[in-house]
Amino acid sequence: MKIVTGYRGIAHVTSGDVGAFNASMFGAGQYVLNSGDNFKATVVSNNQIRIGSGDILLNGRHITIDKGLEEELTFENNSASTNRNDLVVVRYSRATGTGIENAELVVIKGTATTGTASDPSYNQGNILNGDEVVDMPLYKVAFTGITMETPVVLFDTLDSVEMMKSVLDSSLATMKQDLSNGLNGKANAGHTHD
DSSP, X not given: OOOSSSOOSSOOOOHHHHHHHHHHHHOSSEEEEXXXXXXXXEEEETTEEEEOOEEEEETTEEEEEOTTOOEEEEOOOOOTTOEEEEEEEEEEEEOTTTOOEEEEEEEEOOOOBSSOOOOOOOOOOOGGGTOSEEEEEEEEEEEEXXXXXXXXXXXXXXXXXXXXXXXXXXXXXXXXXXXXXXXXXXXXXXXXXX
């Protein structure tokens, strides 16, 4: 046993500690948080997109593109006679031996075909289970011939606790009002004077 949020006189809080805490509080899945530009994809050219700022929780690991910044990704051109699906993923990696962790945006190129294109495979897994490479799909980018289609969102968004509380408060108020209206209606319908 160890104390995490306590002074011990040495550097003792690890990324695993913080990741496990985040996962227990907000869920162990993969989420784009409601912040910044929410990792919005903007098409720049027929083989380039720009990813806006935002925050991600990937199995508890916090990954960010700082507010006001963005990253550009370039795709290989596709031939006029084929179709292809590429994926934009956030790739988490942890180096064997050193344990150094990293996160980066990666384009996974699909296989071109004259028929219906399939999505390429990616590194599935869970950091909390010790997996060293985990991909979080953000967008599918389809190419019909040489034309890049609009990126398709593949991620779930996790709202802030404040926003979730507001929605819950509103729902509870509506339920309370509905219950009150229902009870008043039943009381009025069944009430008689002799």
